[in-house]
């Protein structure tokens with residue numbers, strides 16, 4: 001069988017490309033190295049509680065909003081079990097030594113009004129901030145489901161830095177920190193993260209914020225059904241290790257067991273530098289390979305996944321971003337003693353969730369270097385299960401307890417509610433997603449050299465395309481738009497956007 005498209009990786013971007021192309025009559029084959037499909041949409045269960053790995057909440061799903069329109073076209077509307085987060089406070093930023101919990105409300109008027117309650121003298125700054133977020137989001141055609149320049153927004157926004165822009169709005173240090181306080185959603189770096197990254201992420205959540213009930217894997221399940229309904233093939237335990245060439249073009253991919261899967265065109269949903277590693281030297285210009293492989297990735301994360309005793313801890317229909325100091329930008333810059341300088345906290349919603357929570361995920365940044373000594377061990381369930389050594393178990397325990405100590409300061413009774421907990425590290429993300437360093441959101445965007453950190457869906461190989469979070473933006477909305485960008489190269493942007501509008 002020679003497929004029209006062979007797609008490497010079943011992350012959100014890979015599955016969405018497979019839906020779009022199979023619906024257009026192309027034969028597609030998705031190859032996934034893991035048992036479970038979905039990449040960061042994967043879930044896992046501990047003590048009967050369902051945990052997400054990389055989807056804690058999603059924006060833009062109200063009727064007529066951008067993600068809802070894309071999901072409608074992708075056949076997802078009406079098929080997902082979703083729960084809206086608190087309208088008057090879906091995200092809460094808080095600080096040690098400050099009793100106020102600073103709430104982000106849904107809807108711009110509500111958002112503004114709520115912030116003005118804490119900062120009554122800052123109307124000009126808060127209004128200017130909201131207007132800028134809207135202006136930037138509207139200047140990116142695909143965020144309005146309009147066809148246009150696919151990945152480059154007006155250059156005047158590309159070079160604005162988030163930290164500096166927020167600082168320019170106000171001298172009020174607390175307001176600056178509150179406005180930047182959800183920066184774990186994009187792993188923001190003070191002297192790098194462009195304002196458009198901040199704006200596109202925060203705008204979608206202000207528009208509307210939703211949790212997946214029983215986890216985000218339902219998105220992968222529904223997309224897979226649609227792919228199969230249109231004759232597509234999806235294979236798990238199919239790890240691609242190599243591209244085989246015929247002249248200048250790829251003829252097939254080779255799986256770990258030596259099998260070849262032949263295709264006319266190929267789309268890689270895995271990190272661009274790992275994609276290029278699978279191409280034999282000499283096929284691509286060194287400068288192109290060096291440029292892609294030298295790009296810095298966003299930071300990784302350590303997560304404590306807590307299962308609560310029955311009816312012990314209240315369910316939180318909002319997320320927390322808590323900081324030890326009044327500098328939300330320095331949490332990545334930690335020492336053994338100062339870690340964690342802050343954390344983000346999410347309570348998954350399950351179909352049995354009522355007054356009480358089943359479980360909670362608490363994330364703190366972690367550099368890959370901290371787990372480097374165990375990097376030669378790999379662990380994915382159910383195949384490739386290797387015990388990583390006592391010292392790794394001890395490391396996770398030590399870090400987990402430190403994070404719980406911090407959590408206990410905010411929620412003093414929390415330890416008595418814990419039934420059990422597990423921890424994941426940058427190695428967990430490396431192994432389950434297939435990145436080199438467990439990076440959360442892929443290639444880090446930099447306002448100083450914005451075009452360098454833009455990845456084109458077209459590669460220097462005529463029949464190889466890229467998709468996924470490294471392309472356009474990370475997150476469910478960013479990756480969905482990225483899949484549209486990739487497929488536009490094949491189907492034409494105007495044609496595809498028209499189909500999405502008509503859906």
Ligand SMILES: Cc1cc2nc3c(=O)[nH]c(=O)nc-3n(C[C@H](O)[C@H](O)[C@H](O)COP(=O)(O)OP(=O)(O)OC[C@H]3O[C@@H](n4cnc5c(N)ncnc54)[C@H](O)[C@@H]3O)c2cc1C
Pocket residue numbers: 008009010011012013014031032033034037038039040041053054055056057058238239240241269270301429432433434439440441467468469470473474475476477479
């Ligand atoms: C901790 C965390 C929290 C997050 N929270 C949110 C959130 O709340 N909301 C939100 O919108 N976004 C969130 N994100 C971001 C979001 O999950 C990602 O941007 C998105 O899911 C990435 O999709 P992708 O298409 O790039 O594929 P990925 O998820 O990167 O998946 C790639 C797939 O390729 C497979 N693969 C890799 N190598 C090979 C190979 N050689 N052969 C075959 N298959 C291979 C992998 O196994 C994987 O299935 C979060 C991310 C993280 C890490």
